Amino acid sequence: MILTVTMNPSVDISYPIKDFKLDAVNRCKETSKTAGGKGLNVSRVIHLMEEDLLATGIVGGFLGRFIQQELDETQIAHHFYEIEEESRNCIAILHEGMQTEILESGPTITTAQEKAFLNTFHSLLDGVDVVTISGSLPNGIDPLFYNRLLDECYEKNIPVLLDSSGSYLKEALNHPHKPYLIKPNLDELKQLTYQEGNQLSTLDLIEVLEHPLFEDIPVIVVSMGKDGAFVKWQEHYYKVDIPPIPVANPVGSGDATIAGLAVAIKHHQSPLDTLKTAMTTGMLNTMEEKTGYIDKTKFNHYFNQVYIEEINKKDRGSIYD
Numbered sequence: 001m002i003l004t005v006t007m008n009p010s011v012d013i014s015y016p017i018k019d020f021k022l023d024a025v026n027r028c029k030e031t032s033k034t035a036g037g038k039g040l041n042v043s044r045v046i047h048l049m050e051e052d053l054l055a056t057g058i059v060g061g062f063l064g065r066f067i068q069q070e071l072d073e074t075q076i077a078h079h080f081y082e083i084e085e086e087s088r089n090c091i092a093i094l095h096e097g098m099q100t101e102i103l104e105s106g107p108t109i110t111t112a113q114e115k116a117f118l119n120t121f122h123s124l125l126d127g128v129d130v131v132t133i134s135g136s137l138p139n140g141i142d143p144l145f146y147n148r149l150l151d152e153c154y155e156k157n158i159p160v161l162l163d164s165s166g167s168y169l170k171e172a173l174n175h176p177h178k179p180y181l182i183k184p185n186l187d188e189l190k191q192l193t194y195q196e197g198n199q200l201s202t203l204d205l206i207e208v209l210e211h212p213l214f215e216d217i218p219v220i221v222v223s224m225g226k227d228g229a230f231v232k233w234q235e236h237y238y239k240v241d242i243p244p245i246p247v248a249n250p251v252g253s254g255d256a257t258i259a260g261l262a263v264a265i266k267h268h269q270s271p272l273d274t275l276k277t278a279m280t281t282g283m284l285n286t287m288e289e290k291t292g293y294i295d296k297t298k299f300n301h302y303f304n305q306v307y308i309e310e311i312n313k314k315d316r317g318s319i320y321d
Protein backbone atom coordinates (compact mmCIF):
# COMPACT_ATOMS: atom_id res chain seq x y z
CA MET A 1 0.00 0.00 0.00
CA ILE A 2 1.02 3.63 -0.55
CA LEU A 3 0.71 6.06 2.38
CA THR A 4 0.30 9.72 1.36
CA VAL A 5 1.02 12.51 3.84
CA THR A 6 -0.66 15.95 3.67
CA MET A 7 0.11 17.94 6.82
CA ASN A 8 -1.89 21.08 6.00
CA PRO A 9 -4.80 20.13 3.71
CA SER A 10 -7.36 22.73 2.68
CA VAL A 11 -10.82 23.31 1.37
CA ASP A 12 -10.14 24.87 -2.02
CA ILE A 13 -12.84 27.35 -2.98
CA SER A 14 -13.08 28.71 -6.49
CA TYR A 15 -15.11 31.86 -7.25
CA PRO A 16 -15.45 32.59 -10.98
CA ILE A 17 -16.39 36.31 -11.10
CA LYS A 18 -16.61 37.97 -14.52
CA ASP A 19 -16.08 41.62 -13.59
CA PHE A 20 -14.33 41.43 -10.26
CA LYS A 21 -14.36 44.79 -8.47
CA LEU A 22 -12.28 45.87 -5.49
CA ASP A 23 -14.02 47.66 -2.62
CA ALA A 24 -17.46 46.52 -3.87
CA VAL A 25 -19.87 43.60 -3.48
CA ASN A 26 -19.08 40.78 -5.94
CA ARG A 27 -21.69 38.06 -6.38
CA CYS A 28 -20.79 34.56 -7.45
CA LYS A 29 -23.15 31.92 -8.88
CA GLU A 30 -20.98 28.87 -9.50
CA THR A 31 -18.85 28.25 -6.45
CA SER A 32 -16.87 25.04 -6.24
CA LYS A 33 -15.47 23.67 -2.97
CA THR A 34 -13.12 20.68 -2.97
CA ALA A 35 -10.63 19.03 -0.64
CA GLY A 36 -7.21 20.36 -1.61
CA GLY A 37 -3.51 20.17 -0.84
CA LYS A 38 -0.68 18.62 -2.83
CA GLY A 39 -0.83 15.29 -1.00
CA LEU A 40 -4.54 14.98 -1.70
CA ASN A 41 -3.88 15.50 -5.43
CA VAL A 42 -1.30 12.70 -5.20
CA SER A 43 -3.91 10.53 -3.43
CA ARG A 44 -6.56 11.13 -6.11
CA VAL A 45 -4.25 10.18 -8.94
CA ILE A 46 -3.05 7.01 -7.15
CA HIS A 47 -6.71 6.12 -6.61
CA LEU A 48 -7.48 6.73 -10.31
CA MET A 49 -4.57 4.38 -11.12
CA GLU A 50 -6.59 1.81 -9.10
CA GLU A 51 -3.90 1.30 -6.48
CA ASP A 52 -4.35 0.82 -2.72
CA LEU A 53 -3.58 3.89 -0.69
CA LEU A 54 -4.17 5.49 2.66
CA ALA A 55 -4.17 9.28 3.06
CA THR A 56 -2.99 10.78 6.33
CA GLY A 57 -2.08 14.12 7.89
CA ILE A 58 -3.77 16.55 10.27
CA VAL A 59 -7.30 17.92 9.80
CA GLY A 60 -9.38 20.10 12.09
CA GLY A 61 -12.92 21.26 12.85
CA PHE A 62 -15.78 21.55 10.41
CA LEU A 63 -13.50 22.01 7.40
CA GLY A 64 -11.52 18.94 8.42
CA ARG A 65 -14.75 16.93 8.41
CA PHE A 66 -15.58 18.32 4.95
CA ILE A 67 -12.18 17.14 3.66
CA GLN A 68 -12.70 13.64 5.08
CA GLN A 69 -16.25 13.46 3.72
CA GLU A 70 -15.04 14.30 0.26
CA LEU A 71 -12.42 11.56 0.44
CA ASP A 72 -15.18 9.17 1.57
CA GLU A 73 -17.29 10.14 -1.42
CA THR A 74 -14.46 9.33 -3.81
CA GLN A 75 -13.71 6.15 -1.81
CA ILE A 76 -10.18 7.18 -0.90
CA ALA A 77 -9.19 5.46 2.35
CA HIS A 78 -7.88 7.91 4.97
CA HIS A 79 -6.77 8.09 8.57
CA PHE A 80 -6.15 11.70 9.62
CA TYR A 81 -5.25 12.92 13.08
CA GLU A 82 -8.11 15.24 14.10
CA ILE A 83 -7.76 18.47 16.05
CA GLU A 84 -10.32 21.09 17.05
CA GLU A 85 -8.80 24.11 15.36
CA GLU A 86 -10.18 24.56 11.84
CA SER A 87 -8.31 23.37 8.73
CA ARG A 88 -7.79 26.13 6.22
CA ASN A 89 -9.68 27.55 3.28
CA CYS A 90 -7.77 28.47 0.14
CA ILE A 91 -9.74 30.82 -2.09
CA ALA A 92 -9.12 31.40 -5.80
CA ILE A 93 -11.02 34.25 -7.50
CA LEU A 94 -11.06 33.65 -11.26
CA HIS A 95 -11.54 36.94 -13.08
CA GLU A 96 -10.67 38.29 -16.54
CA GLY A 97 -8.35 35.35 -17.25
CA MET A 98 -6.49 35.96 -13.99
CA GLN A 99 -6.45 34.13 -10.68
CA THR A 100 -6.32 36.07 -7.40
CA GLU A 101 -5.64 33.75 -4.46
CA ILE A 102 -6.25 34.13 -0.74
CA LEU A 103 -4.53 31.36 1.21
CA GLU A 104 -5.22 30.92 4.91
CA SER A 105 -2.28 29.62 6.89
CA GLY A 106 -4.32 26.97 8.70
CA PRO A 107 -4.20 25.72 12.27
CA THR A 108 -1.25 26.16 14.62
CA ILE A 109 -0.13 22.73 15.78
CA THR A 110 0.91 22.23 19.41
CA THR A 111 3.81 20.06 20.52
CA ALA A 112 1.32 17.55 22.00
CA GLN A 113 -0.57 17.34 18.69
CA GLU A 114 2.69 16.95 16.78
CA LYS A 115 3.67 14.00 19.01
CA ALA A 116 0.20 12.48 18.70
CA PHE A 117 0.39 12.66 14.90
CA LEU A 118 3.81 11.04 14.97
CA ASN A 119 2.28 8.14 16.95
CA THR A 120 -0.53 7.89 14.40
CA PHE A 121 2.00 7.87 11.56
CA HIS A 122 4.03 5.17 13.30
CA SER A 123 0.93 3.01 13.74
CA LEU A 124 0.00 3.32 10.05
CA LEU A 125 3.32 2.09 8.65
CA ASP A 126 2.66 -1.66 8.90
CA GLY A 127 2.11 -3.05 5.42
CA VAL A 128 3.15 0.19 3.71
CA ASP A 129 5.42 -0.17 0.65
CA VAL A 130 5.97 3.51 -0.19
CA VAL A 131 5.36 6.83 1.61
CA THR A 132 4.79 10.12 -0.20
CA ILE A 133 5.17 13.44 1.63
CA SER A 134 3.96 16.57 -0.15
CA GLY A 135 3.86 20.28 0.51
CA SER A 136 4.71 22.49 3.44
CA LEU A 137 4.15 22.16 7.17
CA PRO A 138 1.47 23.95 9.21
CA ASN A 139 2.39 26.65 11.72
CA GLY A 140 3.66 25.64 15.14
CA ILE A 141 5.09 22.31 14.06
CA ASP A 142 8.84 21.68 14.29
CA PRO A 143 10.34 22.83 10.95
CA LEU A 144 12.38 19.59 11.01
CA PHE A 145 9.24 17.48 11.38
CA TYR A 146 9.66 15.76 8.00
CA ASN A 147 12.96 14.41 9.35
CA ARG A 148 11.02 12.65 12.12
CA LEU A 149 8.86 10.98 9.44
CA LEU A 150 12.03 9.99 7.56
CA ASP A 151 13.37 8.42 10.79
CA GLU A 152 10.20 6.34 11.20
CA CYS A 153 10.37 5.12 7.60
CA TYR A 154 14.09 4.39 7.86
CA GLU A 155 13.37 2.10 10.84
CA LYS A 156 10.97 0.10 8.66
CA ASN A 157 12.98 0.33 5.47
CA ILE A 158 10.19 2.11 3.58
CA PRO A 159 11.18 4.40 0.70
CA VAL A 160 10.01 8.01 1.02
CA LEU A 161 9.16 10.23 -1.94
CA LEU A 162 9.48 13.81 -0.69
CA ASP A 163 7.94 16.61 -2.75
CA SER A 164 8.55 19.78 -0.80
CA SER A 165 10.62 22.91 -1.24
CA GLY A 166 12.73 25.52 0.53
CA SER A 167 13.92 24.77 4.04
CA TYR A 168 11.72 21.66 4.50
CA LEU A 169 13.46 20.00 1.57
CA LYS A 170 16.92 21.30 2.44
CA GLU A 171 16.68 20.04 6.03
CA ALA A 172 15.62 16.61 4.77
CA LEU A 173 18.55 16.50 2.36
CA ASN A 174 20.93 17.25 5.22
CA HIS A 175 19.36 14.61 7.48
CA PRO A 176 21.20 11.27 7.88
CA HIS A 177 18.02 9.32 6.97
CA LYS A 178 17.43 10.54 3.42
CA PRO A 179 14.37 10.45 1.21
CA TYR A 180 14.61 7.80 -1.54
CA LEU A 181 13.38 10.26 -4.14
CA ILE A 182 12.86 14.00 -4.51
CA LYS A 183 11.12 15.79 -7.38
CA PRO A 184 12.14 19.44 -7.51
CA ASN A 185 11.02 21.44 -10.53
CA LEU A 186 13.67 23.61 -12.18
CA ASP A 187 12.90 26.67 -10.02
CA GLU A 188 13.08 24.61 -6.82
CA LEU A 189 16.37 23.07 -7.96
CA LYS A 190 17.87 26.50 -8.67
CA GLN A 191 16.64 27.80 -5.31
CA LEU A 192 18.22 24.84 -3.50
CA THR A 193 21.60 25.21 -5.16
CA TYR A 194 21.67 29.00 -5.58
CA GLN A 195 21.85 28.77 -9.38
CA GLU A 196 21.05 31.86 -11.39
CA GLY A 197 19.85 32.34 -14.98
CA ASN A 198 16.97 30.85 -16.92
CA GLN A 199 18.61 28.16 -18.97
CA LEU A 200 20.42 25.12 -17.64
CA SER A 201 21.97 22.84 -20.27
CA THR A 202 22.17 19.09 -19.81
CA LEU A 203 25.78 19.41 -18.63
CA ASP A 204 24.79 22.20 -16.24
CA LEU A 205 22.10 19.93 -14.82
CA ILE A 206 24.57 17.10 -14.28
CA GLU A 207 26.85 19.46 -12.42
CA VAL A 208 24.02 20.88 -10.33
CA LEU A 209 22.94 17.36 -9.38
CA GLU A 210 26.48 16.61 -8.24
CA HIS A 211 26.06 19.21 -5.51
CA PRO A 212 27.00 17.65 -2.14
CA LEU A 213 23.44 18.31 -0.97
CA PHE A 214 22.22 15.48 -3.22
CA GLU A 215 24.80 12.92 -2.13
CA ASP A 216 23.10 9.67 -1.10
CA ILE A 217 19.71 10.62 -2.57
CA PRO A 218 19.13 7.62 -4.86
CA VAL A 219 16.66 9.26 -7.26
CA ILE A 220 16.27 12.92 -8.24
CA VAL A 221 13.58 13.74 -10.78
CA VAL A 222 13.86 17.34 -11.97
CA SER A 223 10.49 17.94 -13.60
CA MET A 224 10.47 20.48 -16.43
CA GLY A 225 6.84 20.95 -17.51
CA LYS A 226 6.40 20.48 -21.27
CA ASP A 227 10.12 19.59 -21.54
CA GLY A 228 9.65 16.40 -19.52
CA ALA A 229 12.34 15.77 -16.92
CA PHE A 230 16.03 15.37 -16.20
CA VAL A 231 16.81 12.53 -13.83
CA LYS A 232 19.65 11.25 -11.71
CA TRP A 233 18.98 7.62 -10.87
CA GLN A 234 21.81 6.27 -8.72
CA GLU A 235 24.87 6.79 -10.96
CA HIS A 236 22.87 7.23 -14.18
CA TYR A 237 21.60 10.40 -15.80
CA TYR A 238 18.54 10.43 -18.06
CA LYS A 239 16.91 13.05 -20.23
CA VAL A 240 13.20 12.29 -20.51
CA ASP A 241 11.30 13.72 -23.48
CA ILE A 242 7.53 13.80 -23.77
CA PRO A 243 5.29 14.40 -26.81
CA PRO A 244 3.40 17.67 -27.34
CA ILE A 245 -0.06 17.34 -25.76
CA PRO A 246 -3.24 19.43 -25.58
CA VAL A 247 -2.90 21.32 -22.30
CA ALA A 248 -6.06 22.08 -20.30
CA ASN A 249 -4.69 22.91 -16.82
CA PRO A 250 -1.13 22.08 -15.72
CA VAL A 251 -1.76 22.81 -12.01
CA GLY A 252 -1.04 19.70 -9.94
CA SER A 253 0.96 17.95 -12.68
CA GLY A 254 3.89 17.64 -10.29
CA ASP A 255 1.59 15.90 -7.81
CA ALA A 256 0.36 13.54 -10.53
CA THR A 257 4.01 12.83 -11.36
CA ILE A 258 4.66 11.87 -7.72
CA ALA A 259 1.60 9.58 -7.85
CA GLY A 260 3.01 7.81 -10.92
CA LEU A 261 6.43 7.47 -9.28
CA ALA A 262 4.89 5.99 -6.12
CA VAL A 263 2.81 3.45 -8.04
CA ALA A 264 5.77 2.39 -10.21
CA ILE A 265 8.17 2.12 -7.26
CA LYS A 266 5.61 0.10 -5.32
CA HIS A 267 5.52 -2.35 -8.24
CA HIS A 268 9.33 -2.44 -8.52
CA GLN A 269 9.18 -1.23 -12.12
CA SER A 270 12.53 -0.70 -13.86
CA PRO A 271 13.93 2.87 -13.67
CA LEU A 272 12.96 3.53 -17.30
CA ASP A 273 9.39 2.28 -16.89
CA THR A 274 9.08 4.17 -13.60
CA LEU A 275 10.01 7.42 -15.36
CA LYS A 276 7.64 6.68 -18.24
CA THR A 277 4.80 6.01 -15.77
CA ALA A 278 5.52 9.26 -13.91
CA MET A 279 5.69 11.38 -17.07
CA THR A 280 2.45 9.82 -18.27
CA THR A 281 0.49 10.57 -15.08
CA GLY A 282 1.90 14.13 -15.17
CA MET A 283 0.81 14.59 -18.81
CA LEU A 284 -2.62 13.06 -18.22
CA ASN A 285 -3.26 15.52 -15.37
CA THR A 286 -2.14 18.42 -17.59
CA MET A 287 -4.74 17.41 -20.18
CA GLU A 288 -7.63 17.73 -17.70
CA GLU A 289 -9.36 20.84 -16.31
CA LYS A 290 -9.66 19.24 -12.86
CA THR A 291 -6.57 19.25 -10.64
CA GLY A 292 -5.50 15.81 -9.44
CA TYR A 293 -7.46 14.02 -12.15
CA ILE A 294 -6.36 11.64 -14.91
CA ASP A 295 -8.13 9.56 -17.55
CA LYS A 296 -6.47 6.17 -17.14
CA THR A 297 -7.82 4.88 -20.47
CA LYS A 298 -5.28 7.16 -22.23
CA PHE A 299 -2.35 5.81 -20.20
CA ASN A 300 -0.80 3.34 -22.68
CA HIS A 301 -1.06 5.76 -25.61
CA TYR A 302 1.09 8.39 -23.85
CA PHE A 303 3.34 5.93 -21.98
CA ASN A 304 4.52 4.62 -25.36
CA GLN A 305 5.48 8.12 -26.52
CA VAL A 306 7.86 8.94 -23.65
CA TYR A 307 11.43 8.87 -24.93
CA ILE A 308 14.35 8.39 -22.54
CA GLU A 309 17.99 8.96 -23.39
CA GLU A 310 20.82 8.04 -21.03
CA ILE A 311 23.36 10.86 -20.82
CA ASN A 312 26.96 9.82 -20.35
CA LYS A 313 28.61 12.05 -17.82
CA LYS A 314 31.70 13.73 -19.25
CA ASP A 315 34.83 12.70 -17.42
CA ARG A 316 35.61 16.00 -15.80
CA GLY A 317 35.76 17.61 -12.38
CA SER A 318 32.65 18.85 -10.68
CA ILE A 319 32.12 22.58 -10.03
CA TYR A 320 31.78 21.55 -6.39
CA ASP A 321 35.20 19.87 -6.11
Ligand code: ATP
Pocket residue numbers: 185223224225226227228229242245247250251252253254255256257278279280281282283286
Ligand atom coordinates in the same frame (compact mmCIF):
# COMPACT_ATOMS: atom_id res chain seq x y z
P1 ATP B 1 2.82 21.68 -9.94
O1 ATP B 1 3.56 22.52 -8.92
O2 ATP B 1 1.79 22.45 -10.74
O3 ATP B 1 2.26 20.42 -9.38
P2 ATP B 1 5.49 21.10 -10.97
O4 ATP B 1 6.14 22.43 -11.27
O5 ATP B 1 5.88 20.40 -9.73
O6 ATP B 1 3.90 21.24 -11.06
P3 ATP B 1 5.98 20.34 -13.73
O7 ATP B 1 7.42 20.18 -14.00
O8 ATP B 1 5.31 21.59 -14.22
O9 ATP B 1 5.74 20.08 -12.17
O10 ATP B 1 5.17 19.13 -14.38
C1 ATP B 1 5.33 17.79 -13.98
C2 ATP B 1 5.13 16.88 -15.17
O11 ATP B 1 3.82 17.07 -15.73
C3 ATP B 1 6.09 17.13 -16.32
O12 ATP B 1 7.32 16.44 -16.12
C4 ATP B 1 5.28 16.59 -17.50
O13 ATP B 1 5.28 15.17 -17.51
C5 ATP B 1 3.86 17.04 -17.16
N1 ATP B 1 3.58 18.39 -17.68
C6 ATP B 1 3.51 19.54 -17.00
N2 ATP B 1 3.25 20.59 -17.82
C7 ATP B 1 3.17 20.08 -19.06
C8 ATP B 1 2.91 20.63 -20.37
N3 ATP B 1 2.69 21.94 -20.55
N4 ATP B 1 2.91 19.80 -21.44
C9 ATP B 1 3.13 18.47 -21.26
N5 ATP B 1 3.35 17.88 -20.06
C10 ATP B 1 3.37 18.67 -18.98
